[in-house]
Amino acid sequence: MAALVELRDVVKHFPVTRSLGEIARGAHPAVRALDGVTFDVGDGDAVAVVGESGCGKTTLGRLMLKLAEPTGGAITFGGAPMAGLTGERLRDFRRQAQLVFQNPFDALNPRFTIYRAVVEPLINADIDKAEHADRVASAFRRVHLADFDRYFDRYPHQLSGGQLQRVVMARALVLGPRFLVADEPVSMLDVSVRAGILALLREVRETMGLTAVYISHDLALVRYLCERTLVMYLGRVVEDAPTEEIVRRPRHPYTKALVAAVPVPDPDQSRAPLPIKGNVPDAREPPSGCSFRDRCPYAMPRCAAETPMLRSTTGGHRVACHLD
Ligand SMILES: Nc1ncnc2c1ncn2[C@@H]1O[C@H](COP(=O)(O)OP(=O)(O)OP(=O)(O)O)[C@@H](O)[C@H]1O
Ligand SMILES: [Mg+2]
Secondary structure, eight states: OOEEEEEEEEEEEEEOOOOHHHHHHTOOOEEEEEEEEEEEEETTOEEEEEOSTTSSHHHHHHHHTTSSOOSEEEEEETTEEGGGOOHHHHHHHHHHEEEEOSOHHHHSOTTSOHHHHHHHHHHHTTOOGGGHHHHHHHHHHHTTOTTGGGTTTOOGGGSOHHHHHHHHHHHHHTTOOSEEEEESTTTTSOHHHHHHHHHHHHHHHHHHTOEEEEEESOHHHHHHHOSEEEEEETTEEEEEEEHHHHHHSOOSHHHHHHHHTSOOOOTTOOOOOOOOOSOOOOTTSOOSSOTTGGGOTTOOHHHHHSOOOOEEOSTTOEEOOTTO
């Protein structure tokens, strides 16, 4: 299937405050939030992005929505370079691509009613006022807020976390988008309401034919929602494969450690936790060669000398490891 979003060698560096020594040396240190990321998101696909805190997941999501610009590389949406989107074409992109925030308590203005929160994207997109009430009502129906008109003049603090996340989703869906990025969509929610929100995410994706990128720490969520998973480590994709392959036959030592860290409800599988030492290195000064080598139980001299490229192997896998 054709790709909706294509990323080619995407780089995002954030300049950081320089020390006196760095100024004297003329050095320009930067956090390498993304360090050469290449992948496609097929039209209609659900792709997960997983990895430890700070590996660049949110940065990646923001670039795919043009909420930030890459330092290098290129991103295209529907074949058009995103860097060149301006004016009406940018407004059109903004209608098609939407974000679901992690924290519904932060995503909504506490002084606006729920109706106002959901109608706002229609106002911003210059949609005819005569259509507003119907469109808002239909968005509320999509997210199964029963008796939706009861919610219209309430304020965010009057709703539960689960209800609020449904309102946040109604807001993201009201313009009828094609592409959704959901950044940790349930991590702030009570365990008791998570399953309902996940089921809703899956349902709206199927009924609306959405292309979706889910950013998450949670492999169980990923397995439920996404056919394909990208594993990131320190600004790079280290493994990209069908989710079942990632969970059952992880190839990269880092993916093995991630998978070993979560209990998989499968009696046929018993996995000893993989030793993984230390913390994620400083993204200002990643190690030479493979950035995982300091923590990798299989590291060899070549890993310090040469950065492993993401290469296709068997089983629809792409892996960036010299062992593979
Ligand atoms: N606006 C910014 N200015 C400077 N550094 C930033 C900025 N945004 C992100 N970073 C840095 O870029 C790196 C990647 O951050 P990002 O938020 O994308 O990670 P993440 O994978 O989403 O982490 P988490 O799982 O904690 O949400 C981190 O080192 C972070 O400190
Ligand atoms: Mg994040």
